[in-house]
Amino acid sequence: MSATLLDGKKLAETVRNEVRVGVAEFTKTHGRPPGLEVILVGEDPASQIYTRNKEKAAKEVGIRGKLHVLPADTSEDALLRELDRLNNDDTVDGILVQLPLPKQIREQRVLDAIRPDKDVDGFHPVNAGMLASGRPSLVPCTPRGSMRLLDLAGARLEGARAVVVGRSNIVGKPMAQLLLAANATVTMAHSRTKDLAAVCREADVLVVAVGKAELVRGDWVKPGAVVIDVGMNRIELAPAKDGEPAKTKLVGDVAFDEAKERASAITPVPGGVGPMTIACLLDNTLVAARARVAAKNG
Ligand SMILES: Nc1nc(=O)c2c([nH]1)NC[C@@H]1CN(c3ccc(C(=O)N[C@@H](CCC(=O)O)C(=O)O)cc3)C=[N+]21
Numbered sequence: 001m002s003a004t005l006l007d008g009k010k011l012a013e014t015v016r017n018e019v020r021v022g023v024a025e026f027t028k029t030h031g032r033p034p035g036l037e038v039i040l041v042g043e044d045p046a047s048q049i050y051t052r053n054k055e056k057a058a059k060e061v062g063i064r065g066k067l068h069v070l071p072a073d074t075s076e077d078a079l080l081r082e083l084d085r086l087n088n089d090d091t092v093d094g095i096l097v098q099l100p101l102p103k104q105i106r107e108q109r110v111l112d113a114i115r116p117d118k119d120v121d122g123f124h125p126v127n128a129g130m131l132a133s134g135r136p137s138l139v140p141c142t143p144r145g146s147m148r149l150l151d152l153a154g155a156r157l158e159g160a161r162a163v164v165v166g167r168s169n170i171v172g173k174p175m176a177q178l179l180l181a182a183n184a185t186v187t188m189a190h191s192r193t194k195d196l197a198a199v200c201r202e203a204d205v206l207v208v209a210v211g212k213a214e215l216v217r218g219d220w221v222k223p224g225a226v227v228i229d230v231g232m233n234r235i236e237l238a239p240a241k242d243g244e245p246a247k248t249k250l251v252g253d254v255a256f257d258e259a260k261e262r263a264s265a266i267t268p269v270p271g272g273v274g275p276m277t278i279a280c281l282l283d284n285t286l287v288a289a290r291a292r293v294a295a296k297n298g
């Protein structure tokens with residue numbers, strides 16, 4: 001038997017359609033569209049594509065999206081000054097600084113400098129703390145998108161065993177918080193976990209976000225489990241030769257062909273979590289815009 005495929009591309013379209021309606025209403029009511037500013041430091045080709053896609057996706061739903069590309073040798077102070085300007089610009093509702101940053105810039109300094117009410121990534125410690133305190137405000141996009149995919153799967157979370165593999169501030173920790181808030185029994189596993197395979201086999205809901213190609217094998221999946229694969233790893237199928245570029249392929253952190261024989265539902269890579277991350281970023285921008293207007297109007 002083969003698992004149901006959780007089509008993130010299609011669900012993302014549904015989410016974007018919802019956001020488009022909300023954006024139109026916001027724009028009509030407040031005389032300006034929600035604004036999202038994306039900052040990319042440096043010329044990493046993959047990051048350029050991702051940030052351009054974010055800008056494009058924003059515009060496509062009526063958000064005023066703007067991409068700022070700063071030179072790779074931008075100083076931390078210069079980036080902080082740019083953030084200060086955007087923090088104080090009232091037409092800006094969301095600010096996203098694309099990660100990773102060049103080595104002369106301390107990531108934590110930058111993330112801490114984004115106003116929490118404009119932090120559409122949900123990476124600021126205030127927003128992380130609000131989520132951990134059971135008062136979620138701006139919630140990280142990948143965990144939000146993953147929860148929507150679990151909802152699409154019809155996964156029952158109440159009392160379920162959920163295992164999150166990976167403990168990053170960006171995905172693993174906030175994902176565990178959301179599952180906990182949904183009354184799952186949550187285990188956070190990571191690179192030091194003993195007998196990771198056995199821990200994964202306990203999971204009714206398995207979320208994997210470690211960045212290791214096909215780490216989770218089919219026999220790590222409990223029969224009937226719902227599997228959310230957050231990984232995006234580009235692997236080489238054939239090396240470059242005779243002037244031809246290397247043949248590569250995008251794979252997740254889960255060995256998909258094996259896991260789909262055991263899971264009841266599973267996300268593909270690509271076309272699973274990735275598109276939902278972008279859709280939730282747009283929704284977070286709308287959420288931030290509404291909250292900022294509401295706060296201003298008392
Ligand atoms: N401040 C910040 N916020 C982020 O959210 C952030 C970031 N920095 N740095 C990089 C990562 C990566 N990321 C992706 C989101 C969607 C896809 C995506 O849509 N992927 C498609 C296609 C991928 C492809 O074909 O290359 C898919 O999975 O189907 C990919 C990557 C957001 N990130």
Ligand SMILES: [Mg+2]
Pocket residue numbers: 008268269270271272273274275
């Ligand atoms: Mg994906």
